[in-house]
Amino acid sequence: MTDFIKRLQERRLNVWEQTKALLDAAEARTGEERKLTAEEETTYQALNADLDQIDARVKDMVEAEQRSKDADEAFRSLLDQPVNPDQRGGAAKGEVERVRSWLTGQSARSLDIRPESPLPLDSRTLSKLTATAGANTVPISFYNQLVQHMTENSGVLAAGPTVLRTASGEQLQVPKTTAHSANASIVAEAGNLTANDPTFGQVSLDAYKYGFLLQVSHELANDTAVDLLGYLAMQAGRALGNGFGAHLVTGTGSSQPNGALTAATLGKTGAASVVGAASGDDLIDLFYSVIAPYRNSSSCGWLMRDATVASIRKLRDNSGGAGTGNYLWQPGLTAGTPDTILGKPLYTDPNVPSVALSAKSILFGDFSAYFVRQVESLRFERSDDYAFNTDLITYRAILRGDGDLVDTTGAVKYFAGNAA
Known part of the structure; x- marks a missing residue:
């Protein structure tokens, strides 16, 4: 990774610290004053836009580095110069030549x-x-x-x-699992065992x-x-x-x-007082609506659109009292690693619906089951x-x-x- 990409990553973390400071200052106020003012909201949106721009820039730089390496190797191949076998396998080289032809x-x-x-x-x-x-x-x-x-x-x-x-x-x-076996029960001596089959x-x-x-x-x-x-x-x-x-x-x-959003089941419905948006408690409830074996899977994560992420960045848990807990969203510490919510990776897709009444705006679970x-x-x-x-x-x-x-x-x- 180049020094420039590292500087971009440091800048990203710095922008996030500015964002947290802005939200923390609003949380420190009382009553209605705790909400972001119009000026603070404008600053918050600008900081979020800066985070997104840095993400895009880092991604472009990483891809450019890889393209440069691929191009250098391709030119060496065209010039009939030997290529280190540790750098490229014969099958991959043969495929490239076949595609180029x-x-x-x-x-x-x-x-x-x-x-x-x-x-x-x-x-x-x-x-x-x-x-x-x-x-x-x-x-x-x-x-x-x-x-x-x-x-x-x-x-x-x-x-x-x-x-x-x-x-x-x-x-x-x-095969598709539609129901797991129920709990085993105590059986008397010589008593009959109850059938307890999963449903497929x-x-x-x-x-x-x-x-x-x-x-x-x-x-x-x-x-x-x-x-x-x-x-x-x-x-x-x-x-x-x-x-x-x-x-x-x-x-x-x-x-x-059959899309993942279409096939998924309801985990949490938002509060009536909020127009389609999720609160911090809603995300925690959604997190624990997925049972531990799936929740602990390495393929367990969040899926939502970019616009939803901006609102998620404001949310906290209540571990330190109302509004003073940890932020649920945490930035990835190295380029190319996903950000996390409650310790699980966050992926974005523009095809997930926007936040709205009745909209399925957030997916969470073990995507290896898809x-x-x-x-x-x-x-x-x-x-x-x-x-x-x-x-x-x-x-x-x-x-x-x-x-x-x-x-x-x-x-x-x-x-x-x-x-x-």
Whole structure:
């Protein structure tokens, strides 16, 4: 991590301290004066905007560093200079060369991008490691770049769902837990044991097709083939992440994935006196509405939109008396690590509804209970004829996937604004 990024992180922590000082000063007053004045509210919003801008800047800088390393290695490859085998695996290098050849029209017009390990069925958790945790030492293939950008644009994918990859797209039946066994009871000697079975159902995971077109000039494709590789990965990943990711949050389950918000169960309803917003006590109640095994999972976290985070930053617990406890929201201490609420990571997604009456504005729970099915390959096709009159090359990207919650006993809960 560069010194500049470290300075940005220090500035972020400093802005948060200013924000806390502003809120603490308001809390120290009595009665109605405890509310932020119009001037203080303006300052508070400006500080929040500054936090968000720093977050975006740090993210861009980290990505720029990685792109620079990838580009340097690609140029070394083009110049036939030896590459340290510890820096890049042969499979990843071969994939990059194959994609570059396809981009510039030197090979077939269709290209399938697959994970490096050709497993027929792979169940794992998506995660996004920081550069300081060792990500810079791991070779990044074109496929992994795509997945990274998809994850960055989908809060559900970033939160750590269970990902099932299949080689083909036939319907996949996954068992679903709808009720756990009840408590065992004392039985008299020679007495009959009571049946106590859990209740199961089935989740059908299909392979809905998501696709888009991307056009670039013939000159761009042939003059800057190295840069075009990262550009296509970024644009394809973001487009597929935005489309697929929206349904992973709010999909209806009818001819599209069943979104995490749709499948989750109610954990807490807001107070009647508050127009849709959550209080500190509401978040604590929502936290403990998820039972301990799910709550203690490494994939347990919060999901909400950015606008909701601004109001959450004001909230405290009551551990030190009314309004004098610890802030529930805590900033991540290193670049790339998520902020936390009550010690659990916070992920944001623009597809989560805004705070409003009856709105499901906050999700909390174990996102590993949400299954994302993805057909193994990401299909790309290239056409020089589609926009022949403008000398544009058209690329088509297609992803097939689905998603659903496989444990409806309460692994993931939502907060709803008061309906009255």
